[in-house]
Amino acid sequence: MFAFRDSREGDVSRLRVDVAFTDSSLDLQGLRDDFPQVLARLEDELGVPLARASQVHGDEVLVVDAPIPLGHAPTADALVTRTRGLGLMVRVADCVPLVLADVEAGVVGAVHSGRPGMVLDIATRAVEVMREQGASEIAAWLGPHVCGACYEVPEQMRAEVSAVVPEAYAETSWGTPSVDVGAGVRAQLERAGVEVVEVGGCTREDQGLHSYRRDGSAAGRFAGLVWVS
Structure with a gap:
């Protein structure tokens, strides 16, 4: 189910941050009739409930502290939390799925950055909101795109x-x-003083990942996920 997964523990707080990117074995497009079942399967696999947003290629960053029920997703393209046991999810099919974490502070973020979001610099905005929540040493995982x-x-x-x-x-x-x-997103993060880890390859070239550029309207969606255990 996962194209990539990483876990890191803080030396001081002893919090564990988990990062994952799903592959094409799941379709999280969100418009299908079976989306609730697919989402439930993912939450069961991760062992955490998920918060997600209705993505619009904007620069809105929301701070959340609880799961978001189906049908009530707020409009935003980035989520930030310091709540343990709450997973953050962004869905993509060519855009950059970006997850961020300060393991010591226990602050994490998930960002959907396509071309419009990059121009608006949503990545830097998410970093700023994380720092407002107490983060300082932030690492970022740049997922397949x-x-x-x-x-x-x-x-x-x-x-x-x-x-x-x-x-x-x-x-x-x-x-x-x-x-x-x-x-572009990597450069923005580095200017913001964030350590960047590159994950995965090109979605258009990798048949194991969903791609709108390759498959058009038939494309599904995969996810970038992060949570504090």
Whole structure:
């Protein structure tokens, strides 16, 4: 079920932070009739209830302290918590699933950053909110996403995006304009003083991950997850 999973323990607080990215064995697209069953299966596998949001490619970051019932997901593209035993989930199919943690402080965050979110710098905003909640030494796991060699865009869009985030300027493997959202988000995090761990590869190239660029409207969704045990 998981393309990647990592656990880290703090030396002082002895809290354990768990990070996971699901693979295509789960479809968390959220519009299917069986989504409640899929979500319940995931929570059972993790052993924690989940909080999630209705993602809109914006820059809203919410602080949560309890699971969010089906049908009541607030509009946001990032969640932050210091509540033990509460999992945070973001869903993607090419965008960057970003999870963050200060293991010592027990503060974690989950971010959905596509091209619009990167331009709005939602990653840095999530870091700021985590620091408001007591985090200081933050690490970030940058999950699988469409790579710059595959994310073709019009030339004008590349120019507009790279004017805001120069590190996102890229070219496809076939020589056309593209945007590297992962490189852009990584640069934003590093400027914010965050340690970045790169996880996984390109969603368009990896058949084991959902990709909207590859599969269009038939694409499912996979998830980035983080929680404090």
